[in-house]
Amino acid sequence: MPAYHSSLNELPDIRQVGNLAILPIKTKYRGPAPLADPAEADIIDETLDLFRANSLFRNFEIKGPADRLLIILILFVSDCLAKIGASRTVPNQLEATKLLNTLAVDNFPIPGDANFPLNAHYAPPANRADAEYLRGYLTQVRQELAQRLVEKLYADGTGKLSKWWMSFQKRRFMNRSLGS
Structure with missing residues (x-):
């Protein structure tokens, strides 16, 4: 059974830094990310939807630049769950x-x-300006992802962590970690 890939791989005219897609997101944090349509799902929604299913896979075939961003975000969610669990x-x-x-x-x-643990699969930014843009974009995306993850973890309204999410705290997607 293959892993689940990003549905945003086919979007036309997406900016890339290196070979990583710079996708629009719905966010309240300031940063360089383009703003997404609030009515449509963005890469963060997709990451949270696919995290639990994809974290069971050891291999992941990259089918486009959005998949590269999805990998980084899934690994970040894994690090977030490990941080809370620790x-x-x-x-x-x-x-x-x-x-x-x-x-x-x-x-x-x-x-x-x-x-960076996955350098074999990612092209570096072309210059220093692209590297700073990518760092700002990833920081903004990580902040929004962390906020939405907390909302999912405490979604039941009891103030207790979701055991269904926390059961994935020790599982490693592709047996990797960002080391955050």
């Missing part, structure tokens, strides 16, 4: 939001950096 006490929603927002804005490697 807390001494179970965090409430506010504590989890702070924890994951800090993780989202912490310094992280981008494709082309020596310590």
